[in-house]
Amino acid sequence: MKNNSRPGFATRAIHVGQEPDPGTGAVAPPIFATSTYVQEEIGKHKGYEYARVSNPTRDRLEQNLASLEGGVAAKVFSSGMAAINAIVTMLKAGDHVVCGNNLYGGTPRLFNQVWADFGLQFSYVDTSDARHVERALNKNTRLVFIETPTNPLMALTDIRAVGAVCRKKKVDLVVDNTFMSPYFQQPIALGADMVVHSTTKFLNGHSDGLGGVVVCTRPEQAEKLAFLQKAAGAILSPFECWLILRGVKTLAARMKQHDESGRLVARFLANHKKIRKVFYPGLPDHPQHELAKQQMSGFGAMISFETGSLSNANKLLRKVRVCSLGESLGGVETLISHPATMTHAALGEKGRREIGITDGLVRISVGIEDVEDILEDLDQALAAM
Ligand SMILES: Cc1ncc(COP(=O)(O)O)c(C=O)c1O
Numbered sequence: 001m002k003n004n005s006r007p008g009f010a011t012r013a014i015h016v017g018q019e020p021d022p023g024t025g026a027v028a029p030p031i032f033a034t035s036t037y038v039q040e041e042i043g044k045h046k047g048y049e050y051a052r053v054s055n056p057t058r059d060r061l062e063q064n065l066a067s068l069e070g071g072v073a074a075k076v077f078s079s080g081m082a083a084i085n086a087i088v089t090m091l092k093a094g095d096h097v098v099c100g101n102n103l104y105g106g107t108p109r110l111f112n113q114v115w116a117d118f119g120l121q122f123s124y125v126d127t128s129d130a131r132h133v134e135r136a137l138n139k140n141t142r143l144v145f146i147e148t149p150t151n152p153l154m155a156l157t158d159i160r161a162v163g164a165v166c167r168k169k170k171v172d173l174v175v176d177n178t179f180m181s182p183y184f185q186q187p188i189a190l191g192a193d194m195v196v197h198s199t200t201k202f203l204n205g206h207s208d209g210l211g212g213v214v215v216c217t218r219p220e221q222a223e224k225l226a227f228l229q230k231a232a233g234a235i236l237s238p239f240e241c242w243l244i245l246r247g248v249k250t251l252a253a254r255m256k257q258h259d260e261s262g263r264l265v266a267r268f269l270a271n272h273k274k275i276r277k278v279f280y281p282g283l284p285d286h287p288q289h290e291l292a293k294q295q296m297s298g299f300g301a302m303i304s305f306e307t308g309s310l311s312n313a314n315k316l317l318r319k320v321r322v323c324s325l326g327e328s329l330g331g332v333e334t335l336i337s338h339p340a341t342m343t344h345a346a347l348g349e350k351g352r353r354e355i356g357i358t359d360g361l362v363r364i365s366v367g368i369e370d371v372e373d374i375l376e377d378l379d380q381a382l383a384a385m
């Protein structure tokens with residue numbers, strides 16, 4: 001399937017990089033479990049030399065994800081963090097990065113506890129106002145790194161506005177699009193220079209494999225990232241590439257259901273007398289609901305809500321049965337988590353307080369089970385609070 005004929009999203013998810021195997025006609029792409037490739041003579045081979053450098057199953061996945069995000073190329077890594085790490089490795093000591101102040105906790109942990117020791121500088125600002133980003137840019141700023149919506153407070157950043165600020169100052173904008181997936185949000189079309197994902201989440205969708213991807217808009221970014229795959233070796237295994245190729249075939253269908261059920265669960269929680277606040281961009285009282293409608297084509301499955309205290313959160317989380325208490329998100333199964341002790345523990349109490357993550361906050365990734373069962377489960381668990 002040709003990229004330039006631009007079939008629809010679901011068609012590309014199922015067909016780009018997913019062509020039948022030319023040798024056998026197998027409809028599902030083969031897993032090339034090989035560490036090396038035989039060569040006919042010195043320098044004469046079929047384009048593959050060693051598996052850290054390239055692998056046909058990986059090539060297929062990279063073509064697929066580049067197409068879904070509208071980039072020129074994609075490079076996959078062994079986890080979302082390895083993908084983010086590769087982006088930072090493209091910088092040099094003395095470079096400065098402006099980041100959203102409410103990123104997935106592992107991202108500032110990597111920046112502050114690893115890369116700051118190698119001379120990179122990081123500033124954290126509330127990117128929901130593009131003027132904050134503009135003010136934070138220095139002469140040595142090379143990247144702006146954002147998540148929208150943020151994890152777990154579901155605050156949005158106007159990608160187009162921040163993209164314009166970045167272009168003016170010749171700084172690259174990187175968007176972590178894990179929460180929305182390319183089905184609901186297309187950051188490159190809105191002005192991002194690179195998009196990163198934890199493919200562990202919605203792209204794979206089945207909670208059975210870790211992975212990460214960087215989607216590029218310029219060939220030189222892809223060349224640098226391919227070099228980093230080869231030089232640093234944090235590549236994704238052919239089996240996990242295959243898992244994502246399989247998972248992504250149903251991305252469009254899954255996201256539609258995630259969104260439909262997400263809206264119903266958010267409304268249920270918003271109307272529940274024991275819940276103090278619901279964070280979901282699809283609710284009309286979300287402060288950036290209008291922006292959400294403009295820059296996303298759905299509101300997705302991620303909802304956070306305030307139970308009032310650690311004890312209330314614990315009572316609720318002990319009682320859920322259909323929802324599984326666990327870290328992660330984006331699987332077909334409903335996952336429920338406690339950001340203060342799980343995903344955002346590394347921020348420390350002060351760091352969490354500064355951005356508004358309370359001990360009573362609970363995050364839910366609404367799965368695609370029958371929504372009545374999810375609602376009934378939450379209802380009975382909330383009764384224990
Ligand atoms: C938004 C976001 N980005 C990046 C990551 C890191 O991805 P991984 O766990 O695949 O390393 C996560 C993990 O939860 C995430 O939620």
